[in-house]
Amino acid sequence: MELVEAIILSVLAASTPLLIAATGELVAERSGVLNLGVEGMMIVGAACGFGGAWLSGSIVIGSICGMIAGTLLSLIFAMMTLGLAVNQVATGLALTILGIGLSGLIGAGFVGERITPAPHLYIPGLTDIPLVGRILFGEDAFIYLSLALVVAVWWFLYRTRAGLILRACGDNHISAHALGYPVLRIRMYAVMFGGACAGLAGAYLPLAYTPFFIPGMTAGRGWIALALTVFASWMPSRLVIGAYLFGAVTILQLHAQGAGIGIPSQFMSALPYLATVIVLVLLSRARTGGSTAPAALGTVFVPDR
Amino acid sequence: MRKTFFAAAAALLLAGSMSSGAWAADKLKVGFIYLGPVGDLGWTYQHEAARQALVKEFGDKVETTFLENVPEGPDAERAIEQLVRAGNKLIFTTSFGYMDPTLKVAKKYPNVHFEHCSGYKRDKNMSTYSARWYQGRYIQGQIAAKMSKAGVLGYIGSFPIPEVISGIDSTMLGAQTVNPSIKVKIIWVNSWFDPGKEADAAKALLDQGADVIMQHTDSPAAMQIASERGKFAFGQDSEMIKFGPKAQLTSILDTWAPYYIARVKAELDGTWKEQDTWGGLETKMFQMAPYTNMPDDVKKMAEDTEAAITAGKLQPFKCPVTAQDGTTVECKGGDHLDDGQVLGMNFYVKGIDDKMPGK
Numbered sequence: 001m002e003l004v005e006a007i008i009l010s011v012l013a014a015s016t017p018l019l020i021a022a023t024g025e026l027v028a029e030r031s032g033v034l035n036l037g038v039e040g041m042m043i044v045g046a047a048c049g050f051g052g053a054w055l056s057g058s059i060v061i062g063s064i065c066g067m068i069a070g071t072l073l074s075l076i077f078a079m080m081t082l083g084l085a086v087n088q089v090a091t092g093l094a095l096t097i098l099g100i101g102l103s104g105l106i107g108a109g110f111v112g113e114r115i116t117p118a119p120h121l122y123i124p125g126l127t128d129i130p131l132v133g134r135i136l137f138g139e140d141a142f143i144y145l146s147l148a149l150v151v152a153v154w155w156f157l158y159r160t161r162a163g164l165i166l167r168a169c170g171d172n173h174i175s176a177h178a179l180g181y182p183v184l185r186i187r188m189y190a191v192m193f194g195g196a197c198a199g200l201a202g203a204y205l206p207l208a209y210t211p212f213f214i215p216g217m218t219a220g221r222g223w224i225a226l227a228l229t230v231f232a233s234w235m236p237s238r239l240v241i242g243a244y245l246f247g248a249v250t251i252l253q254l255h256a257q258g259a260g261i262g263i264p265s266q267f268m269s270a271l272p273y274l275a276t277v278i279v280l281v282l283l284s285r286a287r288t289g290g291s292t293a294p295a296a297l298g299t300v301f302v303p304d305r
Numbered sequence: 306m307r308k309t310f311f312a313a314a315a316a317l318l319l320a321g322s323m324s325s326g327a328w329a330a331d332k333l334k335v336g337f338i339y340l341g342p343v344g345d346l347g348w349t350y351q352h353e354a355a356r357q358a359l360v361k362e363f364g365d366k367v368e369t370t371f372l373e374n375v376p377e378g379p380d381a382e383r384a385i386e387q388l389v390r391a392g393n394k395l396i397f398t399t400s401f402g403y404m405d406p407t408l409k410v411a412k413k414y415p416n417v418h419f420e421h422c423s424g425y426k427r428d429k430n431m432s433t434y435s436a437r438w439y440q441g442r443y444i445q446g447q448i449a450a451k452m453s454k455a456g457v458l459g460y461i462g463s464f465p466i467p468e469v470i471s472g473i474d475s476t477m478l479g480a481q482t483v484n485p486s487i488k489v490k491i492i493w494v495n496s497w498f499d500p501g502k503e504a505d506a507a508k509a510l511l512d513q514g515a516d517v518i519m520q521h522t523d524s525p526a527a528m529q530i531a532s533e534r535g536k537f538a539f540g541q542d543s544e545m546i547k548f549g550p551k552a553q554l555t556s557i558l559d560t561w562a563p564y565y566i567a568r569v570k571a572e573l574d575g576t577w578k579e580q581d582t583w584g585g586l587e588t589k590m591f592q593m594a595p596y597t598n599m600p601d602d603v604k605k606m607a608e609d610t611e612a613a614i615t616a617g618k619l620q621p622f623k624c625p626v627t628a629q630d631g632t633t634v635e636c637k638g639g640d641h642l643d644d645g646q647v648l649g650m651n652f653y654v655k656g657i658d659d660k661m662p663g664k
Contacts, residue, residue, distance in 0.1 A: 002512075003512055003513065006508070006512035007509075007512065010505055010508050010509070010512075014501065014505055104342050104344065107344070108344055111344035111346060112344075112346055112547065114529070114547060114548060117533075205500075205501060209500075209501055209504065210500045210501060210504045210524075210526045210529060210530075211529065212500075212525065212529065212548065214344065214345060214346055214500055214524055215341075215344050215345065216341070216342060216345075216498065217500045217501070217524075219496070219498070219499040219500070219501060219502070221501070250502070250505065251505055251509065254492050254494075254502075254505055254506050254509040255509045255512070255513065257491065257492040257493060257509075257659075258459070258490045258492050258509050258510050258513045258515075259490075259513060260490070260658055260659050260660070264662045265465075265492075265495060265662045266493075266495055266662060269493075269494075269495040
């Protein structure tokens with residue numbers, strides 16, 4: 001049973017950066033903006049987050065640095081795609097390339113340094129409960145924060161007027177504009193939120209997951225976060241399922257190998273992606289009341305006045 | 306793929322502009338192609354350290370340029386050719402996947418000399434060089450068997466290619482000299498570099514009862530996890546003790562500097578010749594990091610083994626070698642497996658319970 005507990009702990013840690021980044025991207029996409037630069041914003045968030053924490057000695061300051069860095073990078077994207085109405089796909093790809101280069105530059109001075117990772121919660125009594133204690137009451141703050149974030153985003157999107165307006169911008173920007181809503185400004189806020197989340201998700205890697213910075217350490221997690229928003233069919237609740245499923249398959253395939261279960265490791269490494277494809281197919285076949293892509297996703301909007 | 310291509314393209318532009326600026330007459334221009342970023346703390350980091358040692362050694366006599374993050378494959382050919390056009394006379398291409406691109410460019414420019422790391426194709430102006438890391442892994446296997454209380458080692462593999470397989474086999478042969486019933490759990494992460502996944506693999510191995518972690522991937526993530534859990538680990542490519550002050554037992558350090566200096570010296574003297582170098586401990590092409598966090602008797606054993614291998618008295622793959630299925634491997638090198646058998650190793654030795662991927 002200890003092994004089960006250990007596996008669940010690993011799964012939660014592996015899923016959290018995906019969940020945070022995907023939540024931010026979900027909000028941006030719900031407003032109609034497709035930002036493919038998640039990977040770039042994450043890696044810059046990782047570099048700045050680590051730098052901030054290393055210089056200040058504080059995980060909180062590090063996280064804030066990561067979020068600010070992600071936001072600044074997303075502002076470049078917002079300026080290009082919203083202000084200058086440049087193609088979103090191309091700008092997003094460029095943002096990723098920029099981010100990877102920039103993070104290497106920013107992080108060059110920190111390579112080889114290490115910090116104390118984010119502490120894990122410990123409540124005497126509760127954390128010591130066998131099996132569930134450490135899982136429920138012994139995580140690092142990022143994990144609780146990520147779940148709170150999803151709930152907050154769900155509440156915002158479906159239970160507030162502002163959320164309704166944001167979704168309206170994503171579904172039909174012309175109508176939203178005709179009703180007098182500042183479509184571009186709303187989208188800019190959504191993109192900035194996405195940037196802050198990606199920055200935080202990136203910062204999670206060097207602050208809690210593997211407490212050092214190395215160029216390229218996000219290793220494609222930004223792309224997985226992008227796939228997750230599609231997987232979740234743009235619904236926050238499904239995002240949680242998707243992120244944990246993805247994390248679980250990744251970790252379980254490592255355990256299966258260690259236990260000597262004779263399935264080729266290459267196949268097992270491909271399993272999470274295969275799972276995504278299968279769920280995508282199932283979702284699109286079922287289509288029971290689930291929402292699909294925001295109708296105006298990825299389209300450029302230029303106000304007529 | 307695309308991102309690395311752009312990175313390479315940007316690097317090319319930079320290199321082009323740099324080289325047009327500086328053209329001191331009698332300086333030898335030496336170029337380097339790197340697979341990863343110079344700050345990867347592993348493979349590329351060690352090549353870069355050797356380049357810096359080179360600059361320090363020769364000072365004004367050489368001028369070096371490097372291109373980092375160059376993807377293996379056709380893009381590499383353009384990068385190498387760019388270095389040639391920029392006037393580099395000696396070019397080091399530092400990853401296995403640059404083999405064919407290097408050969409192609411070498412045929413095109415017979416007056417330029419090439420040094421390719423860890424490949425097997427040569428030409429009259431193209432040498433190859435690599436190190437016998439498996440010797441170091443034999444020593445690590447012995448240490449691991451001594452230090453493991455559970456009798457279970459955890460091994461993180463990158464890709465099941467001969468270099469990695471021979472490393473696992475050598476580790477086990479070393480470990481079996483100490484504890485004949487030692488077990489190893491192997492996890493392939495199918496990547497050379499993914500700190501998060503390497504950390505997860507290390508966690509999985511430790512959770513399943515292994516208490517010494519060995520890796521054939523490039524980041525210090527596994528070391529850091531072992532340190533966190535109070536277990537032991539071995540570094541890879543570079544010194545990783547910073548990430549596990551109480552965990553690192555030793556590390557196989559790639560030390561290319563002596564070779565690079567020797568080859569540049571030969572080029573300067575006009576004595577450069579095509580050759581194939583597969584350097585063992587005696588050549589110092591790789592070295593063992595200090596033996597730390599172990600009792601004196603284990604340290605003594607490791608040092609004795611290292612001395613014996615260095616002196617050529619001990620062969621990790623000495624015959625008879627029994628394969629996993631119980632058959633005895635043909636002994637082509639007299640009293641040990643020959644270089645070809647090690648370079649092309651595609652079987653596990655007896656005592657490994659895992660099945661090799663794809664077998």
